[in-house]
Amino acid sequence: xxxxxxxxxxxxxxxxxxxxxxxxxxxxxxxxxxxxxxxxxxxxxxxxxxxxxxxxxxxxxxxxxxxxxxxxxxxxxxxxxxxxxxxxxxxxxxxxxxxxxxxxxxxxxxxxxxxxxxxxxxxxxxxxxxxxxxxxxxxxxxxxxxxxxxxxxxxxxxxxxxxxxxxxxxxxxxxxxxxxxxxxxxxxxxxxxxxxxxxxxxxxxxxxxxxxx
Ligand SMILES: C[S@@+](CC[C@H](N)C(=O)[O-])C[C@H]1O[C@@H](n2cnc3c(N)ncnc32)[C@H](O)[C@@H]1O
Numbered sequence: 001x002x003x004x005x006x007x008x009x010x011x012x013x014x015x016x017x018x019x020x021x022x023x024x025x026x027x028x029x030x031x032x033x034x035x036x037x038x039x040x041x042x043x044x045x046x047x048x049x050x051x052x053x054x055x056x057x058x059x060x061x062x063x064x065x066x067x068x069x070x071x072x073x074x075x076x077x078x079x080x081x082x083x084x085x086x087x088x089x090x091x092x093x094x095x096x097x098x099x100x101x102x103x104x105x106x107x108x109x110x111x112x113x114x115x116x117x118x119x120x121x122x123x124x125x126x127x128x129x130x131x132x133x134x135x136x137x138x139x140x141x142x143x144x145x146x147x148x149x150x151x152x153x154x155x156x157x158x159x160x161x162x163x164x165x166x167x168x169x170x171x172x173x174x175x176x177x178x179x180x181x182x183x184x185x186x187x188x189x190x191x192x193x194x195x196x197x198x199x200x201x202x203x204x205x206x207x208x209x210x211x212x213x
Contacts, residue, residue, distance in 0.1 A: 019067035026093055035136025039066055043190040045073035051184055051199050052163040054078050057129035062086040063113040064135035068097035075103050087113050116151040127157035138170035149178045156202035165197045172198055180204030
């Protein structure tokens with residue numbers, strides 16, 4: 001009979017190897033909520049972590065970790081004393097990330113990004129220096145998307161940033177009501193499909209349209 005450490009290693013690698021399968025099954029079950037059939041590539045992960053300047057961040061929030069590939073990339077780029085709060089709406093995916101990653105800097109919260117303020121308070125975290133988002137703004141109901149953007153605006157640290165990555169530009173269109181135009185827009189063509197990465201600065205206000213209430 002294998003020893004406990006060995007069997008836990010086997011279980012962990014099985015969990016990691018099955019990640020693309022679980023991701024695809026989750027997409028088939030909830031296509032609009034998951035928004036993609038495969039997880040992000042290494043190229044996109046690197047671009048997102050650079051754009052968010054995670055090496056300087058103390059508190060980071062990830063919205064929609066999926067099966068946890070991006071979560072691991074964020075943790076690799078973060079300081080040893082930083083904290084990462086990953087908020088995932090799908091209970092099966094949230095459980096998978098918790099089992100797959102045992103890094104003490106990580107807190108996995110099962111719930112909606114709309115509840116960002118409550119989640120930060122529940123874990124005693126200060127205002128995040130970066131909020132990174134892979135959630136599909138283009139397929140979610142508009143009021144939900146707006147609620148999430150307001151929650152991000154209201155909870156970011158004064159020098160913080162919001163870094164969403166998306167196939168379409170819907171998030172940038174909606175964010176115009178909440179933030180000033182993005183300080184960076186990049187395209188990662190080596191991801192399948194090619195993905196836009198935006199950086200919005202905290203404390204920046206939209207120039208023309210009124211702020212969302
Ligand atoms: C396109 S996947 C991104 C997964 C992973 N971050 C990546 O880039 O490979 C979007 C994820 O967002 C989650 N999600 C969708 N709406 C959400 C919400 N309102 N709050 C939290 N997570 C959400 C989905 O369940 C899914 O895991």
